[in-house]
Amino acid sequence: MTMTDFHPRVKQLLDGEITIADLPPELRREAEEALRLLAAVDRRPVPLRGDIPDQVMAAVRGRTPERSVWRRLLAPREIRVRIRPWLLAPALAAAAALVLWLGRPASPTDSPGAPPPLTVRFVLVAPEAQRVNVAGTFNQWDAIATPLARTGGSGTWTATLTLPAGQHQYAFVVDGARWVPDPGAPAVDDGFGRRNSVIAL
Numbered sequence: 292m293t294m295t296d297f298h299p300r301v302k303q304l305l306d307g308e309i310t311i312a313d314l315p316p317e318l319r320r321e322a323e324e325a326l327r328l329l330a331a332v333d334r335r336p337v338p339l340r341g342d343i344p345d346q347v348m349a350a351v352r353g354r355t356p357e358r359s360v361w362r363r364l365l366a367p368r369e370i371r372v373r374i375r376p377w378l379l380a381p382a383l384a385a386a387a388a389l390v391l392w393l394g395r396p397a398s399p400t401d402s403p404g405a406p407p408p409l410t411v412r413f414v415l416v417a418p419e420a421q422r423v424n425v426a427g428t429f430n431q432w433d434a435i436a437t438p439l440a441r442t443g444g445s446g447t448w449t450a451t452l453t454l455p456a457g458q459h460q461y462a463f464v465v466d467g468a469r470w471v472p473d474p475g476a477p478a479v480d481d482g483f484g485r486r487n488s489v490i491a492l
Contacts, residue, residue: 297321297325298318298321300314300315300318301314301318301321301322301325304322304325304326305325305326305329311323311326405456406456407456408453408454408455408456409453409454409456409492410451410452410453410454411451411452411453411454411490411492412449412450412451413425413439413449413450413451413452413461413463413473414447414448414449414475415439415447415448415449415463415465415471415473416445416446416447416448417446417448417463417465417471418445418446419446420446420448420465420466421466422438422465422466422467423438423439423441423448423463423464423465423466424436424437424438424439424463424464424467425437425439425450425452425461425462425463425464426461426462426464426470427459427460427461427462427487428459428460428461429452429454429455429459429461434464434467435464435467437450437452438450439463448463454492455492456492457491457492458489458490458491458492459489459490459491459492460479460481460487460488460489461473461487461488461490462485462486462487462488470485472485472486472487472488473488476488476489476490477489
């Protein structure tokens with residue numbers, strides 16, 4: 292009889308889960324034989340040679356093809372590309388057309404149902420100003436991106452812009468330092484102690 296032939300309750304005894312007193316009488320003889328076999332097992336530690344772990348690791352490394360696959364994939368190699376001149380011109384033309392098409396400005400037909408952009412004229416009367424710009428949500432509040440032009444000798448400054456439909460906040464920047472709301476438009480608090488003009492298109 293081998294260890295695998297014992298009754299499951301006897302195996303519980305061998306695993307230390309129960310005692311021999313927990314077994315029914317008909318299994319005690321089998322249990323005593325199992326304990327006798329277990330006592331005969333030599334439990335002295337088996338010394339291993341010092342190079343066994345190294346040999347095992349070498350065998351494991353030798354049996355993992357993934358490492359060599361990755362090594363081959365990542366290894367530098369020379370790639371030669373042969374360019375045929377008669378194919379170069381059409382390829383460059385196609386690339387240039389693609390760049391131009393991707394860089395084109397969006398048109399109203401690109402998004403069906405979207406309202407077209409509208410033309411807006413900004414006007415500020417500031418006779419004492421040397422220069423005037425308009426900054427707003429439409430130009431990321433850049434104080435020098437959108438200059439106004441002086442018209443006539445009355446000190447009137449104007450700029451005409453094409454803006455998308457929607458609500459925009461803006462302010463005039465006089466001489467690069469003074470932010471002035473548009474006196475001809477409604478204004479809202481900007482949260483920093485100033486007032487921004489509002490235009491709804």
